[in-house]
Amino acid sequence: MERLDLRLSLPGPAGAGGREWMVTNGLGGYASGRLGGGAARRHDGLLVAALPGSGRTILLDRLDETVHPDGGAAFALDQALVEVRFELGLPVWRFARDGIELERRLVMPWRQNTTLIAWRRLDRGGARLRLALRPWLHMRGNDGPADRPLEPPALTLRPEGRIEITQGAFPPLRLRARAAGVELALDGGRIDKAFYQVEAARDYSRFGPLWSPGLLLLTLDADGAELTASAESWAMALAQTATEAETAERGRRERLIARADPAARDPVGRQLVLAADGFLFAPRGRDDLDARVRASGETLVSVIAGYPWFNDWGRDTMIALEGLTLVTGRPELAGSILLTFAAYERDGLIPNNIPDGGSAGVYRALDASLWFFHALDRTLARGGDRTLLPRLLPVLQRILAAHQAGIPGFGIGVDPADGLLCGRDPEPGHMLTWMDSATPRRGKPVEINALWHNALCLMTGWLAEAGDAAGAESVGVEAARVRDSFNRRFWNPATGFLFDLLEGEDGDDPACRPNQLLALSLPHPVLAPCYWRPVLDAVVTRLWTPVGVRSLAPESPDYYPSYLGDLHCRDTAYHRGTVWPWLVGPLVDAWLRVHPDDRAGARHLLGALPGTLAEGCVGTLAEVFDGAAPHLPRGCPAQAWSVAETLRAWTRTGNGIQGPPALGGCGQSPPLTSPSP
Template structure:
């Protein structure tokens, strides 16, 4: 029986304003667009909005509908606000969410329940999959008669990354044709609005707010006072069995009206039930929640039309992975690390193949893109590890699906990658002929996953021979060698000898005997760096471990004692001069801490892998390592897992409120621990993947 997860957060009667304003919700549309906000309804981030549309390049993601001011007029007189109140249509002036009785996620979708006098009102938000459209639906659950609902939309059309005070002189036009309403501004598609309900209408009453505060932006050191504009307010009568839905969209009217609100809700709930079924009936509510959270990151990129044309000409389709919400785009490294948890653990094999072949189109100079900037058609290639993670992701995909044809299609790319790394490619990436280890580094670039950079300051350059880069290099050599033998493919070079040499040099060079763990970088700008970091785990955790087995327990013990927390691993051990216990402040302060102690949730994945490699009979111990994430699903974006956390208790969630590799690795590890407990650690079922 499919578990349809429901996570409910009851609201205390004595008020919890801070909690309501900090807790956030997120709904996505499969294109990279989203709707997002706080449980309280107060806009606190530049990224918050009911419709953040994923528009074709060069526009990218654009905030088209910022806020709804919700007001209920009772039949006996009196007015109540469901969220916030401001006489000039701007949010944040007064938090009026005392009427909120409960907030929940039902199958990953947000539901609010308000008590207003004798009436109980429910609100739901959803986005029809594959559309830049949002539906906000209200139902009367209890109470006799009807209430008059008024909804005032406020807008500030801008890029989702633009400061909140951008384009403050922007002018809008409003047009109407029957029950169709359009708001437009120069250079952007129209925002189409319609209201469904009893006695619906739009009352023209133009208002503006010029000093709308965004408190989270202020805490992050950004512009924090912006403006909003409203043309008027929609109204409709709300009664039992007569819901009211406001629809906002940048799609054509034909698309907007193809589904009624009731049909759109039914289709989306059916799609979500199908996702749970595809995932093989998750064993717990938490796993079911993570399956639905994973869905938020797999997208069809809206703007890269050339890429889509190439893929479809070959009988494929385009998919990619959004690294995190609200501000990340698709990153090569994050995609390859996340692919197993997001797509393979959830049974989305066809889309996993699309993702891998999509990135295969972009191999340049032996590298895959580090990232695609929002609104851009081309990628940036400054990464030393994303390309090596590509090998790992393809191997996990083939083991899960048996799709050998994808290996054959990508094999020329893989041989090119190895050859370019042996010869040396961009950004100083290349094998040192003296020892067979892979080095990387170029002034002004951050090439490993520890990639913080502020202006010209690369915070953790790690130039030289980084420990995880060489673990990945050895793993890639072994994988390509295995594929060449298993599938009868021409390797093009002596992979076996390169792998043997890299492994021998690694074990000779990286062991830090005084600490009983691995150097983070050897032959670096300052010599060999013995900072205790989690990167050394990959020498154990990958399918082809480069570290000699007798040293595994020592490394695992050091990482457990110095880096492990309930929500992931510290990026640097306490006691180091650069250690930062808290991630907070302006951009420079935050990036100074980003990889200098800050906890990363995704790193629980390699720790669980290493734990089971050292303790193969302790599946319960592996599962207990994940216990801290259940409570976290009620923080940040409810139902998802944040990007990072402070390095010390209470491990406050920071960064992106929903991060792809955090969700992916926790979900993958739940399944791996369960498989270990049942003795089922063989290769996953190989299922036919039709192309």
């Protein structure tokens, strides 16, 4: 299998611009930094370990690397950078200066909190080289402030050149260097104001202290050198050399690509498949849940919504599930994730997030539980385990019953007057829908009722399959009522598209937003066919960009063209024009529903998204982009639903395209008449 995914020729570190790299470990841990060297975010580190209790923890912040050739001038390795390439998603740096050529590789063994870095000479020069490594540490939670005071460090020397370093109550960082010659020069170095460039732009603490135990002096010969940094036991940390670990990880990644949908095995699809894998993780520290899941013969698996600061979110997980697991040929993981979140169901809700390092869910999402129905449907439709349905049916019934009866504390419930679902959370700051940041949507949101109708239709079929004919009929009647009310109330003849919100704090909201896409993109569209084309046309002409779909039309007085500034400015812009790549999935679905034979037109909607895999955090997709050109990547540099929905849309519009989602019984009602053309 061809291993080279991407090659970037760089005229020194400045040529890398603001691009970043990231490698994940299947536990929620990772290594990341600027492509040209160093840490630009407070979240960056060469070993960010996923630890029980404390969550993701930066154990090794960065390395200074200096080359000392015999008889020549020393130079900082990053200043000699000429190329970065990605082989099966793994970064490889090449450096050249004064006839000396070196290569650096980095790998994290799967499901281990270990980073291995290897250096080797590519030139044939005879001069002896020494590589001086200075590790810098500031042990802290990865989302904590950069200027948190340093905990008192303690260093222990072990046999065979092994080093253990602790700071405060954090577990030890274990370091071991291998080379033809290894020396350790302890000096207790310190930097009081290490600069984090991205944090400065985001108006967070931009400086932070770092501590170093000293220098590791490595002699480079034909076998090269390597450094192991680990939070695991010594036995696990040293179980593999860097070469062995990279060979194992390459094999694992090759098998991932081989399992994926055939339409995802081209160069773009390959990168997206590998990026998708990074968001699937086995949580550590959720021992109570892990025990229950294991007792049922299952595996505890979840989804990191985004690196580096998001944890697992119910809404994001359910939206991303098809792209992350089913398109990639791993339906068994889809089942495990659904069972994991089902175990968290409480009072008819699945959690909208589970805090990093913890095991208790946070419940205040109106849409996460409705997306759960959709995720199960897609799993079953793509050949998932049919035994999931009877196992999850009681959970689904509790969710429907709770929404119909009303869920105290959140104002979630069905309006008996029209059957539409509303949410009127009395607590300010609680975000019931995905688009509530600085844009309160208390009332009856359009996408919530599209999801509600879809869930009712799915439940009608599932109850019938389970032999509950009376239950199926009752839910089917409710679905028909929702569909009738939706088309009567959400269509706005004054604008030619749908209201975004009914009965909000300021009445009905006529703003042009992408949420209306779900009314025709879901497997059971609530929107009457006569409205499909005008809604699609409104979204494409007013909201589409080459990198995704804007959250608000530019002509709106509340539109923000850029996602910049401090937290307040960013929150204000978050859903007021900022572009969201994940929406390309529903957009492609809607296009193919209206134009079922126009694969080329649907593929065009992906625009420049595939090209952004070489920008931002290389090999993955950002959370958001600016609403205005040139649509720079912003927010979280690696986002699960951005990758998952782009991958799903890529395969739908490729050679392996499937037909549009089949319409169930609820979608076969006669179309309503419409005054629109």
